[in-house]
Every structure is written in C-alpha cells, then in structure tokens.
Amino acid sequence: MTDQPTPRAQRFAGRRVIVTGAAGGLGQVVAELFRAEGAAVVATDVAPAEDVVACDLSDDAAREGFVADALAELGGLDVLCNVAGIQQFAAIGAITADALRRHFDVNALAPLMLAQACAEALVESKGNVVSVASISSVMGQPYNAPYCASKAALLLGMRALGVELATRGVRVNCVSPGGIATPMVEAAAAGLPADTNWDLIARSTSVIPGFMPPADVAEALLYLASDAAASVTGANLVVDRGVVW
Numbered sequence: 001m002t003d004q005p006t007p008r009a010q011r012f013a014g015r016r017v018i019v020t021g022a023a024g025g026l027g028q029v030v031a032e033l034f035r036a037e038g039a040a041v042v043a044t045d046v047a048p049a050e051d052v053v054a055c056d057l058s059d060d061a062a063r064e065g066f067v068a069d070a071l072a073e074l075g076g077l078d079v080l081c082n083v084a085g086i087q088q089f090a091a092i093g094a095i096t097a098d099a100l101r102r103h104f105d106v107n108a109l110a111p112l113m114l115a116q117a118c119a120e121a122l123v124e125s126k127g128n129v130v131s132v133a134s135i136s137s138v139m140g141q142p143y144n145a146p147y148c149a150s151k152a153a154l155l156l157g158m159r160a161l162g163v164e165l166a167t168r169g170v171r172v173n174c175v176s177p178g179g180i181a182t183p184m185v186e187a188a189a190a191g192l193p194a195d196t197n198w199d200l201i202a203r204s205t206s207v208i209p210g211f212m213p214p215a216d217v218a219e220a221l222l223y224l225a226s227d228a229a230a231s232v233t234g235a236n237l238v239v240d241r242g243v244v245w
C-alpha cells in the first residue's frame with residue numbers, strides 16, 4: 001500500500017485568499033494549505049520564492065500596488081491572511097529607533113493598512129481577516145521589547161477592526177503562536193546579548209517541550225478563516241503548547 005496523504009476537506013473551494021509572508025516558514029505552509037483546500041491564493045513576500053509576488057509590505061506605494069493587482073487578479077477577496085513579520089532580539093541598550101520603527105512598520109502598520117485596503121472587497125464577500133500576532137502580544141519577553149510592542153499593537157488594532165467591521169459582516173481574528181520551528185527563531189537569537197539571562201528567557205518557555213511544526217499553527221489560521229468560525233470575531237486564538245495560561 002502506498003502512503004498517500006489524506007485528502008483535505010475543500011473548505012475554501014471558490015474562495016479568494018491573500019497570504020503575506022509566504023516565501024518560507026509559517027506563511028508558506030498556510031498558502032499551501034489554502035491551496036490544498038481549493039482556494040485561489042495570491043501569496044506575497046519581500047523575499048523571492050516560487051509562486052510568490054515580491055513586495056516589501058512596509059513600502060506604502062508597493063503595498064498599495066500589490067493589493068490593487070491582487071484584488072484585480074482574484075476578482076475580489078474572501079480572506080486576508082497577514083503572516084509576514086520580523087523579530088530581532090536586543091537588550092534595552094541596543095534598541096535603536098530605526099529597529100523599533102521597522103518592527104512597527106512590518107508587524108503592525110502593514111497588516112492594518114492591508115486590512116484597510118481590502119475592507120471594501122471583504123464587505124462585498126462577507127469575508128474575513130486572520131492575522132498572526134504572538135504570545136509576545138500579551139506577555140513581556142526579555143530582550144524583545146520592539147517585537148512585543150509591535151505585536152501588541154497588531155492584536156489590539158485587529159480587535160478594533162473586528163468591532164468596527166462586525167456591523168458590515170466581516171470577521172477579524174488573530175492567532176497568537178508560541179515558538180514555531182521556522183527561520184525566524186534562529187535569526188532573532190543572533191541579537192541576544194553576550195550576558196543573556198537564560199533564566200528570564202526560560203520563564204516564557206512552553207510546558208509541552210519543543211518548537212511547534214508550522215502546520216500546527218496553520219491549522220488554527222485556516223479554522224478562523226473558515227465557515228466553521230462563523231461566530232468567531234475579535235478573537236485571539238493562542239497556540240503555544242502552554243505558555244500563556
């Protein structure tokens with residue numbers, strides 16, 4: 001008997017989806033799962049990859065151009081899935097204004113402005129927005145102030161949109177992951193200071209050990225984007241192996 005993957009339900013057949021941050025890590029898996037469930041997907045990232053439209057989402061003109069092209073190509077939109085993000089650890093003395101601005105631009109401003117640019121199309125389709133926040137949106141992590149601050153801004157910004165757009169039939173939700181096995185974790189760690197206090201870091205370690213496979217988090221995103229979550233809006237679905245209780 002050959003080892004065939006189990007066919008997935010076609011929850012997104014005929015649905016049109018934008019996925020950001022899709023060149024690798026979590027976003028790539030999210031785009032693959034949406035496609036596997038029948039969606040037409042426009043995937044984007046600042047990094048080049050196959051089937052991915054190149055766009056620096058922190059660049060206002062580039063982002064606006066990308067959305068206009070994606071909406072025209074898809075003929076509307078059912079799901080905006082904000083996955084792109086950056087994280088660079090730094091001790092307090094090493095934080096620069098530029099690094100702080102960059103975290104806000106990519107992690108908070110870009111997803112919120114994307115939601116604004118997609119809002120009318122989503123009203124039309126009674127669609128939804130799903131954004132990847134983080135456990136760092138709701139807990140202080142050492143050496144991670146720029147990321148925590150920007151992800152907290154993203155979470156509350158999305159919740160505000162959730163309230164506002166609920167009256168027009170659009171749902172807005174977040175998934176907040178703990179540690180995922182992606183390139184981000186390794187890259188971020190490069191900013192840890194030489195005298196890192198590992199006891200402090202250990203306080204935000206999950207009870208179930210190990211980094212999560214991206215698919216575990218992607219499944220939560222697809223659930224929130226699906227009709228099964230028709231009554232869920234303004235939510236923050238934590239997927240973290242038991243860090244935030």
Ligand SMILES: NC(=O)c1ccc[n+]([C@@H]2O[C@H](COP(=O)([O-])OP(=O)(O)OC[C@H]3O[C@@H](n4cnc5c(N)ncnc54)[C@H](O)[C@@H]3O)[C@@H](O)[C@H]2O)c1
Pocket residue numbers: 020021022023024025026027044045046047055056057058083084085086087106132133134135176177178179180181182183184185
């Ligand atoms: N890895 C973790 O432990 C973890 C934990 C919690 C939340 N998250 C969040 O999950 C999301 C996905 O991260 P990941 O772990 O897959 O990391 P990743 O670094 O593999 O993926 C992030 C993607 O975003 C893209 N990106 C960065 N800046 C961009 C820009 N200006 N314009 C367009 N694309 C840009 C990157 O090129 C990359 O492909 C991020 O929002 C991240 O903050 C990750």
